Amino acid sequence: MADISQSVCLNHPDTPAVTRCAACGKPICEQCIVESNGSRFCSEQCAENAAKSYDRVTAMAAGKARAEKRSSLRAVIIVIILAAIAAAAYYYYTNNKKDVDRLVRKAEQKVNQKIQKAGKDAKDVKDDIKDNVPGSSKYKRDREKMVQ
Ligand SMILES: [Zn+2]
Ligand SMILES: [Zn+2]
Secondary structure (H helix, E strand, O other): OOOHHHOEOOOOOOOEOOEEOOOOOOEEOHHHOEEEOOEEEOOHHHHHHHHHHHHHHHHHHHHHHHHHHHHHHHHHHHHHHHHHHHHHHHHHHHHOHHHHHHHHHHHHHHHHHHHHHHHHHHHHHHHHHHHHOOOOHHHHHHHHHHHO
16 A cells, blocks of 8 residues: 555545545545544445444354354253253162162163073074984984885
8 A cells, every 4th residue: 555645635636645545445635534433434435335344244243253152052051961961860870779770680681581592593593404404314304204
């Protein structure tokens, strides 16, 4: 940007400019300055445009701040809920330790039964295969019975 002391007012070519419009950067003299919100503009139009974009920027910043506040509030709520669940679970466990332990043991037993049963099923299938494979004694026996 050129030194403002070298410029003349765009509205008054004989008058040296003292500043530039805060919106469009036009050099302006003392007489032409339009003061608005602590900034100096060349015209009401520029002051208005600047105010509008300032509003937009502050609105955006406010929206962003609101969104950030919302998301941090959400995080806090989630932490509180998790803490409450953990506390409730701990409280429940300490007050019903026997019940919980019994439930756990029961579940373990069930799982073990299932595993044993699964093993037994697998064994049954194996026996089945063995009995029905040609060459096995049972297969031969059955065949002989059928032939007679
Ligand atoms: Zn301007
Ligand atoms: Zn001027």
